[in-house]
Every structure is written in C-alpha cells, then in structure tokens.
Amino acid sequence: MSTVLETRNLVKRFGGFVATDNVSLTVQRGARHALIGPNGAGKTTLINLLTGSLKPTSGRVVLEGEDITGLPVHRRVSRGLARTFQVNQLFPDFTPLESVVLAINERERLGASAWAPLAAHAEAVDEAAGLLERFGLTDVMGERTSHLPYGKQRLLEIALAFAAKPRVLLLDEPAAGVPEEERHEVLAIVRALPAEVTVILIEHDMDLVFSFADRISVLVAGALFTEGTVAEIAADPRVKAIYLGEDA
Numbered sequence: 001m002s003t004v005l006e007t008r009n010l011v012k013r014f015g016g017f018v019a020t021d022n023v024s025l026t027v028q029r030g031a032r033h034a035l036i037g038p039n040g041a042g043k044t045t046l047i048n049l050l051t052g053s054l055k056p057t058s059g060r061v062v063l064e065g066e067d068i069t070g071l072p073v074h075r076r077v078s079r080g081l082a083r084t085f086q087v088n089q090l091f092p093d094f095t096p097l098e099s100v101v102l103a104i105n106e107r108e109r110l111g112a113s114a115w116a117p118l119a120a121h122a123e124a125v126d127e128a129a130g131l132l133e134r135f136g137l138t139d140v141m142g143e144r145t146s147h148l149p150y151g152k153q154r155l156l157e158i159a160l161a162f163a164a165k166p167r168v169l170l171l172d173e174p175a176a177g178v179p180e181e182e183r184h185e186v187l188a189i190v191r192a193l194p195a196e197v198t199v200i201l202i203e204h205d206m207d208l209v210f211s212f213a214d215r216i217s218v219l220v221a222g223a224l225f226t227e228g229t230v231a232e233i234a235a236d237p238r239v240k241a242i243y244l245g246e247d248a
C-alpha cells in the first residue's frame with residue numbers, strides 16, 4: 001500500500017472559528033475512504049482545502065509526495081484531483097452526452113470548440129458513450145438532464161468528474177437528496193470504479209458508508225476524532241454516541 005494523498009497539520013480558521021483543527025490525514029492509493037462526522041464537523045471544508053478552493057491557515061496538502069498546498073484548483077485537477085459538490089452543479093438543458101463530451105474536451109483543452117456540434121467530436125463522443133455506460137446512463141444519454149431522475153443526475157455529476165481521468169476522486173455527499181431506493185446503486189457504481197482510482201467520500205447515511213468504505217475517518221468539530229476499518233468504526237461506541245447525540 002502506498003499513500004496517494006495526505007494532509008499535515010492542516011488548519012483552517014474563519015475569523016476566530018476553527019473549521020479544520022490540525023488534521024493529519026493519510027489516504028492510501030486505491031482506497032474507498034469515507035469521511036464522516038456530524039453536520040458542521042468540517043467535512044466539506046476539508047474537501048475544499050484538498051481541492052484548493054480554500055487556502056489553509058496553516059499546514060500542508062501533499063499529493064503523491066508533492067506539496068500542492070500553494071497550487072490553484074485547475075493545477076490540482078490536472079495533477080489528478082477531481083471532485084463533485086454537495087449541491088448539484090449540472091447544466092440542466094444539456095443532455096448527459098453533451099455534458100460529458102464537454103468535460104472530455106475541457107480535459108483535452110479544446111476550449112471553445114467544445115461548443116461545436118457533437119458530430120465534430122467523434123472521438124470524444126465514443127469515449128463519452130463508454131463512460132456513460134459505466135455510470136448506468138446509456139438509456140438516458142440523449143435526454144435533457146433536468147428530466148433525469150435525481151439519482152441519475154448525481155451519477156452524471158460523478159461521471160463528469162471521472163471524465164477528468166482523476167487519480168483521486170472527491171465526492172461530497174453524492175447521494176444527498178437521492179431517494180432511498182436509488183442511493184445504493186449510486187455508491188455501488190462508485191465503489192466499482194477502477195481500483196487505481198482512489199475515492200474519498202463524504203456520506204451521512206451510515207449504512208451506505210459501511211457498505212462502501214474500506215477505511216473511515218471521523219471528523220468532529222474540525223478535528224480528526226478517530227480512524228479505522230468499517231468493523232472498527234462500526235464497533236466504536238464513541239462514534240455511535242456522536243451520531244445518536246445528533247439524532248436526539
């Protein structure tokens with residue numbers, strides 16, 4: 001096992017408030033690593049620090065042994081970090097096929113020509129069709145995105161992040177808002193991505209986390225509270241207490 005991504009003593013303050021409290025996190029290559037914790041624990045903030053959309057107050061972010069703390073978002077994307085957001089960010093009037101072709105063209109830096117008709121991008125269309133199949137979107141690839149069931153919309157978002165050919169995929173609550181019966185499919189598809197792609201997942205539903213993850217880190221009040229395998233976290237009464245406390 002080798003480390004693909006790590007944080008070293010990462011701190012983020014918003015004014016006097018500490019949202020990320022001295023987090024040193026190690027993610028193994030190929031892991032299905034879940035980041036859990038109560039609302040406001042700092043999960044999204046940590047993802048934002050990893051992707052570069054937030055700058056840390058102090059501490060380092062290291063990708064494949066290289067310090068990327070000072071790099072802007074797009075340079076991290078080109079080094080293999082891709083993410084989805086907690087809130088859906090799709091183009092509602094595009095079809096899934098058009099959206100994925102656009103993402104592929106962006107990766108290939110074709111820029112404005114991405115807006116040309118699909119027929120002008122035969123290679124990208126082929127790649128997009130393969131990618132949509134992997135995400136269970138073949139049957140809806142020609143429909144308007146706004147007409148898709150929500151679970152399919154969230155899968156499309158993940159497909160768009162995956163189109164960047166990431167080494168590390170960061171998913172912030174990809175099943176949020178998805179009806180119960182579609183949620184398992186969303187995470188099963190993510191779990192089945194190629195083994196060399198590392199996935200970091202934020203998810204609130206513990207059943208989903210336990211069926212998805214091979215490693216779990218628990219954040220509480222910005223700090224790393226504990227870490228372990230699914231069996232270790234599932235058996236930890238302190239973790240149970242945190243979640244029961246939240247429900248109460």
Ligand code: ADP
Pocket residue numbers: 014017019037038039040041042043044045046
């Ligand atoms: P989570 O994703 O675990 O629910 P967040 O990372 O979104 O938590 O937020 C952690 C804490 O940091 C919350 O108390 C939130 O209000 C605060 N916070 C997040 N972003 C900002 C910001 N830009 N400015 C001030 N406070 C913020």
Ligand code: MG
Pocket residue numbers: 043044045086
């Ligand atoms: Mg969040």
